[in-house]
Amino acid sequence: MRQANRYPSVDHLHRAAKKRLPKFSYDYVDGGTGPEVGKNLNRSAIEAIKMAPRYVVERKPINMKTELFGRSYDKPFGIAPMGLASLQWPNAELHFARAGKAANIPVTLSTACTVDIEQFAAAAGDNAWYQLYPPKDEEVNDDLIKRAQDSGCKALMVTVDVPARGWRPRDMYNGLAVPPRISAATIWNAAMRPHWSLATLASGLPHFKTLGRYAPDKSMRGMADFVSDQLGRPTSIDRLKRIRDKWKGDLIIKGVMHPDDAVAAVDLGYNGILVSNHGGRQLDAAPSSIEVLPEIVDVVGDRATVMIDSGFSNGLDIMKALALGADFVFCGRAFMWGLGAMGPGGPGHVADMLTNELELQMVQLGVSDIAELDRSWISGDVREWPRN
Numbered sequence: 001m002r003q004a005n006r007y008p009s010v011d012h013l014h015r016a017a018k019k020r021l022p023k024f025s026y027d028y029v030d031g032g033t034g035p036e037v038g039k040n041l042n043r044s045a046i047e048a049i050k051m052a053p054r055y056v057v058e059r060k061p062i063n064m065k066t067e068l069f070g071r072s073y074d075k076p077f078g079i080a081p082m083g084l085a086s087l088q089w090p091n092a093e094l095h096f097a098r099a100g101k102a103a104n105i106p107v108t109l110s111t112a113c114t115v116d117i118e119q120f121a122a123a124a125g126d127n128a129w130y131q132l133y134p135p136k137d138e139e140v141n142d143d144l145i146k147r148a149q150d151s152g153c154k155a156l157m158v159t160v161d162v163p164a165r166g167w168r169p170r171d172m173y174n175g176l177a178v179p180p181r182i183s184a185a186t187i188w189n190a191a192m193r194p195h196w197s198l199a200t201l202a203s204g205l206p207h208f209k210t211l212g213r214y215a216p217d218k219s220m221r222g223m224a225d226f227v228s229d230q231l232g233r234p235t236s237i238d239r240l241k242r243i244r245d246k247w248k249g250d251l252i253i254k255g256v257m258h259p260d261d262a263v264a265a266v267d268l269g270y271n272g273i274l275v276s277n278h279g280g281r282q283l284d285a286a287p288s289s290i291e292v293l294p295e296i297v298d299v300v301g302d303r304a305t306v307m308i309d310s311g312f313s314n315g316l317d318i319m320k321a322l323a324l325g326a327d328f329v330f331c332g333r334a335f336m337w338g339l340g341a342m343g344p345g346g347p348g349h350v351a352d353m354l355t356n357e358l359e360l361q362m363v364q365l366g367v368s369d370i371a372e373l374d375r376s377w378i379s380g381d382v383r384e385w386p387r388n
Helices: 010-020 023-030 037-048 092-103 117-127 138-151 169-174 184-191 194-203 220-230 237-246 259-267 289-303 315-323 333-365
Strands: 066-068 071-073 077-079 107-109 128-132 155-159 250-256 272-275 305-308 328-331
Touching: 010 023, 010 333, 023 169, 023 184, 023 333, 037 289, 077 092, 077 107, 077 333, 092 107, 092 117, 092 333, 107 117, 117 128, 117 138, 128 138, 138 237, 155 237, 155 272, 184 194, 237 250, 250 259, 259 272, 259 289, 272 289, 289 305, 289 315, 315 328, 315 333, 328 333
Parallel strands: 077 328, 107 128, 128 155, 155 250, 250 272, 272 305, 305 328
Antiparallel strands: 066 071
C-alpha cells in the first residue's frame, strides 16, 4: 500500500504512533497540562471555524509560496520546535531538519534538543531556525545565541510561556525522564515496542547534547539535572532586551496570548510574534491560540510578522489561520506523529501530506493564492465562536 493511502491524515499517523511507541514516549507528546482542557480546546476551536467557498471565480495556478523576513519558502507552514524529540525516534531533530530543507520550509530546533545545534544547522541549511528557552546562566544563554548565529540559523525564537514547569499528570505518572529511568514499567513498555527499542539501543539513549555540554557533570544524569535547573523560569524584560542586543537578525517571541504582550515585544525590537499556548501544555485555562489571533493581529498591524501554532494538523486548519491574519503556521505534534509512525521518512511524508491537503482545500474554497486569504473568507462572526 502506498504511504499516502496507508497514512492519509495526521489522525492515521497518530493512531499508528500510539501502537509503535512506548507509553512514556507517546504520552509525552500527546499529553497536555492538568485535565487537558486547553489541549482539547485548541482542536475544537479550530474545527468550529467555518469558511464559505466561492465557486464562481477566475481560476489561476495555485500558489502557496510565502515570504518571511525577506526569505522565500515554498509553503505557509513550518516545523515547530519540540523538546525531547528523540524519545520518538533516534536523532529526531536531524530528520526534521532534512524534511524542512527538502520541503523548503523553516524548521526550528528546541533548546531542549538531543542533537547539537551545529549538527542540526548543517542538516537544515538555510531552513534552520533556533528556539531559545533562556537559561538561568546568562553566559550559557549568550553562548547558545552565538552558536546558533555562527551555525547559520536564520531566525531566533525566544519562548516566554514556560515561567514554570507545566503540571503534566501523564509524565508524572510515567516517571518520564531523559535519559529514561530504568524501572520495571520502563522495561515492560519498551519491550512491548521492539521496533522503537532496537532503534534506540542502536543509537544510544537520548540526552541533552546542546545544553548538556555546559553541565559540570557530563554523565547523562548530570546533564539532565543541569538542564532541569537551568530551564523553566520566568524571562525578565531585561533578559529579553539582552537577547535583542545579542542576536543580530530576525527575532521572534514565542508564547504570546495577549495583545499587550505583542505590543510590548514589538516595542522591545522583536519583529516576529508567535501566538501560542504551548500546545495546551502549560496553562490549562488559557484560550486557544486561534481565538486570540485576530486581536493580536489587529494591535500589532504591520509592525511585526505574526505566526501561530498549537493544534494545527491539516491543510484546512492552516487556511483558517491565514484567513484570520496569521502570516505563517507552525505544526508540532503532526510531525512528531509522522516520526513515531514511520521513522525517519515520517516528517517528509507529513510535509507532503499537508502540502497536498492545502492545495486541495484552496481549490475547494476558490482561492488561487494564499495571499488572497483574509477574514472575508470566514463564515460568521468570530466573536460568536464556541469556546468549549
